[in-house]
Amino acid sequence: MALTPSTPRGDGATRLLWMAGFAALAFLVLLSRLYQLQVLRGEEYRVKAEENFVKELRVPADRGLVLDRNRRVLVDSRPSYDVVLIPYFCGKGCDEVVTRLATLLSFSFDEEERVREHLRTARGLVRFRPFTVKVDISRDELDVVEANRIELSGAVDVLPTPHRSYRHGIWASHLLGYMNEVGAEELVRLNAEIEKAGDDVQPYQARDFVGRRGLEKRYEKDLRGVDGIQRVVVDARGNAKRESDLIPESQRFEPSTPGNNLVLSIDWRLQEFAEKTFPATAGAVLALDARTGFLLALVDRPAVDPNKMAGRISRAELAAIRADPLQPELFRAIQQHYHPGSTFKVVTAIAALEEGVLRPGGTVYCPGRYTLGGHTWRCDKDSGHGQVDLEHALGASCDVFFYALSDRMGTDKIARWGSLLGLGKPTGLDLQGEIPGVMPDEAWHDAHQPGGHQHGMSLNISIGQGDVNVTPLQQLVLYGALATGKIWRPQAVLRIEDPKGDVLKEFAPDVRGTLPVKPETRDAVMKGLLAAVNQPFGTAYGMRMKDVVMAGKTGTAQVVKLGLKRLKASQVSYFQRDHAWFAAFAPAEDPEIVVVVLNEHSGFGSSNAAPTATAVVRKWLELKEEDARAREGVQRPAVSPPSAPPPPAPPPSPARAQKPARAGAAFTDGGRRGA
Amino acid sequence: MALDLSGLASLGAPRQRSIARFPWHVALLALSICAVGVWNLASASRSSHVDIWITQATWMGVGLVLALALVLVDYRLFRQGAWIFYGVVVVLLLVVLWKGRVIMGARRWISLGPVGFQPSELAKIAVILVLARWFSTDRESDPRRGPRGLAGIAIPAALVLVPALLVQRQPDLGTALITVAVGATMILFAGVRWKTLVVLGTAVILAAAAAWPHLKPYQRKRVETFLNPEGDVLGAGYHASQSMIAVGSGQGFGKGWGQGTQTLLSFLPEQHTDFIFSVWAEEHGFAGALVLLTLYFALVGSGVTIAMNARDRFGQFVAVGATSLVFWHAFVNMGMVTGVLPVVGVTLPLMSYGGTSVLVVFAALAMLASVGTKRFAN
Structure with a gap:
């Protein structure tokens, strides 16, 4: 095996040249690839590299405030912290991270399952999006998370998120929404x-x-605001890095713009008073500024706590709410049908007067019952009211008087006037979900009742039973119309302001129509409403006030057909008890406030609805006085004395003296039938 | 196979001429790359806050001593020790499979006292030496002998495949592939018939198809990813796409030393070993990449020149082997980083961090220089 001198020239040299050529070609390939990546597509990759390390964190905008008419804050946002997880950044380690989080934040089974479910199902880009693991953690929990930051990996983030705070919980929550x-x-x-x-x-x-729901939904666009952005540098595992100089200073932070504020017409002092005074489990207390049609208070029960509904409610609690027979999610003021009961008698009275069925001063004899075609209708007073005129009939709430009128008029005329007064269609409150109610005429009965319309149905309708259905807000608008002659479109928002307080939009009072009746008709009805509160025979006589005249009407709406024997409320199961109504306005001579109270399943209007209404009226007048004192710094009488002659709606005492004779004649017919 | 010590005898006498003939440009090129490599590692290790560039520089110092020793020895001594060395390496490869340390799922390391090293790196040197020896025998170097047929290359091919397959078993696909590539280059240099090449090419394609089901899932995934890099950006394509982002975002002149965001924020896995080139390309741009490419090409070119002027057939084959080792490493590595080739674990000579790799490259370059020193005088 001797060493052999080789001959590198020849074949070897040729092959070497081939190989050198191959190497040159290979390097040329690399070179052109580098040229393509770095020079031709360099910009594209530069952007990609930046997207790699720039993590955009949102700076949530402060949602607009909701204020009452005196700029008291009802709804605002308070700082809070949410825990989010970005699945991509923990990859296969996510399970462990979740387990750790579950321990640190003491997750319920439901909460942990929800997160794991998301990890299982998240694919593609969703894995890069922050997933809310827990909202609104406590300060202690925040400390715990921060202390365990390293073990939790860069996938877990604590984001400051302004959380909506409904300062008064369930109060007015149907209106405010969530x-x-x-x-x-x-x-x-x-x-x-x-x-x-x-x-x-x-x-x-x-x-x-x-x-x-509610205003939160209706004014979403105005309240929302514009989120800002914070850009931070992260490494491949999502950990934030200090090398913030990689992002130009001007791009590191874009501030958020807060949303606009809503100023409501609600006077929270009145709302608060009404909430505390109203004894009902379910029902509504509505107060309207008679001069503008703006709502002053809106109590609606039962309700759910909007603070809880904002993502902090457990499935079990939610299920309990959904299963509650009282339906706490129902906005009763605009979304529930009720029989108006005796409060409807004003409509029957107006129809009778306008149609000429009842002449001013006309009377009817009430023996305590009314018989038609073999059927007997009972009056609310079994012993009968005797000979009654409209003032007495409205004041003492005699049913027979109105049976007699409707017997003569029929259903369609009542329905016509009911519709003219705004029943059977939404009031137009600018909130979603208002129902129209039912103001049935004969055609309606033909379409909806087996057997079609029967004449006897008009008797039921005349006292607000049968198929006539209203919402509490419709009642408010109706009595507002009686008080002022104007059919208001009720409103709850006075104006929208920007965060600095500059007015962006002012809502003007909105009249949908005027009360389409002759002045005498209105006077006659007004007299009856005054009598109900101010005459000894009136159903709400106990509610009269010394210094101010209130006009009103009680109502007791039957929920189930009366048995043979009249039972006390306590003897009947809750859902079979009558609804108590009271609709009133004051001062009668120049109405400023209209109040409607509905106390569901509580019994009589006079005892279960009227006291709250009266208290609300009194409170409103006190508040007005208080405000006036505060404004002027001097003491002033709260309201004008009842004796003062009120120009727009004078109690028609002179007319009263001359009418009975004529009325008596006109009503002998009706009186006979009633007898 | 008696050890012929006659080579040692010639060591002293022609020293004067040896120094004059020493291929200084090879040393200069190698040291330039070393300098660039250490500087680059200092940047790449910023995010981990471990000064691995010092370690690397130390290894290079050790490598220099080794290289000096190898240059001083007449390379014809290696010819005599080639078989023994080859045999020892094969045994070591068997040992490492039997009881090596498992790191990252592969059994590649064995411990020699406190130092761990990878016998697979030695396999490349062993293949170079044993093939050079094989092709420099009288029978093989007979000028009348034409290009080889299948029978003529069967034994050298087996000499390459035995260590390559053992390396592949570890598994270390990158090193196995480089070993095969270096061996194939040397066999091709020895001369193979065209017909044989065609037959072999067909066989290799068929073998690849047959071997496909036996590859490890991650190896298969890498090839799939290479064929369709956009298919799985977050999964197996992550390495490829992130390194392409790094390289591309360097643009013309780079982001500057220590300013590479891909590097700094650890978007590049293995950024100081297999993906070191992306760090360089990101921070120094196309200009920097061009400089480095030129250095490697110049080194390969010098290697080819040395092979051209080698005094004997053994030296010539050693030069071809050593040069092809550098070439394949550089080409496969940079091709992988730029997305031209699939991702395989191949280091970039003198740039990638790693002691064994540095020593092996220094050894190969020392042998090259040694051949160059004893070249024919023109």
């Missing part, structure tokens, strides 16, 4: 709508909260 997290499909839909509308509105993102 918010919760936007759903996945809803998100797509909302953003499609925004895009379609072409508005300059920020699209929604996962984790965003949207208004669900």
Whole structure:
């Protein structure tokens, strides 16, 4: 095996040249690839590299405040912290991270399952999005999470999120509404709508909260504001890094713009008083500014706590709410049908007067019952009221008087006047879900009742039973119309202001129509309403006030057909008890406030609804006096004395003296029938 | 196979001429790359806050001593020790499979006292030496002998495949592939018939198809990813896409030393070993990459020149082997980082962090220089 001198020239040299050529070609390939990546597509990759390390954190905008008419804060946002998880950053370690989180934040089984479910199902880009693991953690929990930051990995983040705070819990919560997290499909839909509308509105993102009910939903756009952005540098595992100089200073932070504020017409002092005074489990107390048609108070029970509904409610609690027979999620003031009961008699009276069925001063004899075609209708007073005129009939709430009127008029005339007064259609309050109520005429009965319309049905309708249905808000508007002659479109928002307090939009009082009746008709009805509160025979005589004249009408709406024997409320199961109504306004001579109280399943209007209404009226007048004192710094009498002659609606005492004779003649017929 | 010590005898006498003939440009190129490599590692290790560039520089010092020793020895001594060395390496490869340390799922390391090293790196040197020895025998170097047929390359091919397959078993696909590539280059250099090449090419394709089901899932995934890099950006394509982002975002002149965001924020896995080139390209741009590419090409070119002027057939084959080792490492590594080739674990000579790799490259370059020193005088 001797060493052999080789001959590198020849074949070897040729092959070497080939190989050198191959190497040159290979390096040329690399070179052109580098040229392509770095020079031709360099910019594209530079952007990609930046996207790699720039993590955009949202700076949520402060949602607009909701204020009462005196600028008292009802709803605001308080600082709080949410824990989010970005599945991509923990990858296979996510399970462990969740286990650790579950221990640190003491998750319920439900909560932990929800997170694990998300980890199982999240695919693609969803894995990069922060997923809310727990909202609104306590300060202690925040400390715990921060202390365990390293073990929890960069996938877990604590985000400061302003949380909606409804300062008074369930009070007025149906009106205020609530918010919760936007759903996945809803998100797509909302953003499609925004895009379609072409508005300059920020699209929604996962984790965003949207208004669900009430004003929060109606004024979502105004309240929302514009989120800001904070850009931080993160490494491949999502940990924030200090090398913030990688992002130009001007791009590190874009501040958020707060939403606009809503100023409501609600006077929270009155609301608070009404909430505390109203004894009912279920029902509503509505107060309207008679001069503008703006709501002053809106108590609606039962209700759910909007603070809880904003994502902090457990499935079990939610199920309990949904299963509650009292339906706490129902906005009774605009979403529930009630028989108006005797409060409806004003409509029957107006129809009779306008149609000429009842002459002013006409009377009817009430023996305590009314018989028609072999059926007997009972009066609320079994012994009968005797000979009654309209004032007495409304004041003492005699049923027979109105049976007699409707017997002569029929259903259609009552229905016609009911419709003219605004019943059977929504009041137009600017909130979603208002129902129209039912003001049935003969055709309606033919369509909806087996056997069609019967004449006897008009008797039921005349006293607010049968198929006539109203919402408490319709009652408020109706009595507002009686008080002022104007059919208001009720409103709850006075104005929208920007965060600095500049008015963006002012809502003007909105009259939908005037009370379409002759002045004498209104005077006659007014007399009856005054009598109910101020005459000894009145059903609400106990409610009269010394210094101010209130006019009103009680109502006791039957929920089930009366048995042979009248039973006390305590003897009947809750859902079979009557609803108590009271509708009133004051001062009668120049009405400032209209109040409607509905106390569900409580019994008589006079004893279960009228006291609250009266207290609310009194409180309102006190508040007015208080405000006047505060404004002027001098003491002034609260209200004008009842003896003062009120110009717009004079109690028609002179007319009363001359009418009985004529009325008596006109009503002999009706009186005979009643006898 | 008696050890012929005659090589040692010639060591002293022609020293004067040896120094004059020493291929200084090879040393200069190698040291330039070393300097760039250490500087680059200092940046790459910023995020981990471990000064691995010092370790690397130390290894390079050790490598220099080794290289000096190898240069001083007449390379014809290696010819005599080639078989023994080859045999020892094969045994070591068996040992490492039997009881090596498992790191990251592979059994590649054995401990020699406090130092761990990878016998698979030695396999490349062993293949170079044993093939050079094989092709420099009288029978194989007969000028009348034409290009080889299948029978002519069967034994050298087996000499390459035995260690390569053992390395692949560890598993270390990158090193196995480099070993095969270096061996194939040397066999091709020895001369193979065109017909044989065609037959072999067909066989290799068929073998690849047959071997596909036997590859490890991660290896298969890498090839799939290479064929369709956009298919799985977050999974197996992560390495490829992140390194392409790093390289591309360097643009013309780079982000500057220590300013590479991909590097700094650890978006590049293995950024100081297999993906070191992306750090360089990100921070120094196309210009920097061009400089480095030029250095490697110059080194390969010098290797080819040395092979061209080698005094004997053994030296010539050693030069071809050593040069192809550098070439394949550089080409496969940079091709992988830039997305031209699939991701396989192959280091970039003198740039990637790692002691064994540095020593092996220094050893190969020392042998090259040694051949160059004893070249024919022109």
